[in-house]
Amino acid sequence: MKSIRFLTSIFLVLVMAGPSCQKFNLNTDDLDIKLDLNVIKTNIMVQFIDAATGEPVGFNDGKKVEITIFGPDSQWVVNNSGKRMQKMYSAAGYLTFGLDPYNAKPTPNDPISLILVADIDGYVSTSLPIFLRSEGSHDFVVNMVDLAFPPDGVVVTTRDNSGSAVGGRLVNDMDMSTDNSDVNMKIPAGTEIRDAQGNLLDGNLKTTIVYFNPVRDSALRCFPGGLNVDVNKEDGEKEKGAFFSAGFVAIDIKDESGKKAAKFDGGKLDLNMAIDENVKNPETGQSVKAGDKVPLWSYDERNGKWTFEKTTEIHQTPTGLRTEAQLQHLSYWNLDWFETSCEFIEIFFTTADASKSGETGWGYGLFFTATLTGSDEFRTDGYFSGYPEITGTKTNLNTEVLQSVPRNRQITLTFHAQEGTTPLWNIPEPITYDFCSSTPVEVPLTPNTNATGGGGDQTLTITFNIEIYCTDLGAAATIPDGILLRYRLKGSSSWGTCTASGGTFTVAGLQQNKIYEVQALYNGEWVPTPGFEYFIEPSDVTVLTKNARFEIDCGG
């Protein structure tokens, strides 16, 4: 019986007093309670670049570009926290936003159309039409003209007392020319001037005339609205296409209270504009000459459409070729020949490195410029963000940035990297192509050995897994796709940028024994402040993966 008692005791201990009766001890603070906030599937990044310096607008002085969003799908624009926005502000020259995925999913059959109007004191207001056919990340560049330091080919003339109005009517004739007389503007006395809301202008008038010479690439780059356009044609038909400009003028008249002239009544504005004799008439293929006719278009920044106004004729004058028109409203005025464009352009970046298949993070930001082959005439420029998904050995990149390339013309694409960054891939050679061809464009890439130390300098590549912790929500999340991040050597003045993808971002060309700073652009602010710092150990080599946690206010 003793043995039975002994065994019984053991069993009872096992069953009743054993581990199963121990207190359950789970510390919930140790658990990752977070959501994947990658809700927004269409992300848009816009860089606002000073056309003269090439620097992001407001990068050094903290100025913010005010962006108002118009267009049929503008109601579905959201910030990084999913809040609907109609007006946003850039931060250090960058703006990121997204689309509500449940109400605005861009597809080839149901594209999304937006117009961004960019305003900032001291710059020419401009706009960016955005036309999207697919989800993912889309990157755009807006070149802006600083009135005090315009780029080559842009002439700015401002008169503080160009005229005066009493009760909305001009007291005297207004007659003003740009400093080089490229543009002359006259408005007769007695003309009633109202702003877009119908309010009468009053008091001293300040007038700014900005003339863009289309034979200068630097001027073409900052054409407000760009050269890829939506137009209302002479016959009323709407069409997408490309402009070939003979000249562009933006006239801005404001009264003392800041009301901006938009409409004239009881008189007209006489506009007389020079035509550079080096302008090519795309209809004849020759330099423009007296007797050539060129359509005049006005711009509605609310819908991003150019509307045909009239056809003007070019005349020979003692000072050169000129044309004139009488206008009844103020707008951007553009002398352009219109050509139809390609509907859709597919671009593939290819790599011979099949091991990259399935990866999404290349850490590769790439600017491009598209010019007409032969003449090198600027057509458009933009930016490919660095995280395409590779299938096999090629990837489809962000084709929306190259829309409205003129039909039946060869285009040359040239590439360059963002200053201060080390791409994982070498900059591709220029590509010349008929972009309306049915064959997709392929751009071959080769690995950049300098990115990971193979090129001589001991540089390395780090992929950061980034978690954001919303201090206002008390919740953590992986960083959503499309969020722009910037990084720099601590103390350096220049930042490199790239966008987050799959909760990570990859930076190449980093050096050992140095401290780097990283920030994310979240709802118009660079966060965290000060930036997340990361020290690269002397022992760190080649490719690393590190975790980073940003504590930020998510604006929830």
Next chain:
Amino acid sequence: MKKPQLLLMGLCLLALPFSTLSAQSPDSVSQKTKYGPLDLWGIGIKASTDGFGFEVVKGFGERLNIRLGYSTMNIPISQSIPMDGFSATVEANLKFGGANLYLDFYPVKNVIHLTAGIMQNAMRHTLTVIPTSEYLYGDIVVPAADLGIVVGEVTPETKISPYLAFGFGNTLSREHRVSFNFEMGALYHGAPQLSLTGTNMLSPMASENNQQVIMDAIAQYKWYPMVSMQLTFRII
């Protein structure tokens, strides 16, 4: 813990009379009877903390039984829970059971027995968190179906688990056609293994860190308590 202990004591008291009754005369029977391979076969039904099932029982002499059986049990549980920003239903399914091979030894004939054996442990508990309401991400209304799910699955570390028990009564009476058995014991399954999977917005909940934190918390539960009642019909 008081209630389970009282319950177990009660069950023991209930079992004792059966044990006592069935232990009145086997000594005299065993002295007279020799059992062959075709003798002492029984079929039992059982209910235990590891499920409901059946057993085939073979007796050897007066003090040994071998049992081969199978049991199974599914307990579905559904519970609504509020989560941060949305509500969800937690659907759990607790699955117990498996095949067993036990050896019973009767130090005191027909009264109490010691049991040892192995069990092919089919325990598999799943818990699924299913969002049932929309989630507001800013002004974006994310449908419940797009929030994803989190699935946790707990399985034993050892698929073949040793079993030890102490019982009252008999799993195969030598005298009566029907016998009753009550036993208490434990099944060793090692530290429970947890696998977490998640989809869509809830996918970070299924992180490796979370999996490890929870596994560390449940690692102590290496023994599964077994309480079993069985009714056996001797067929030969």
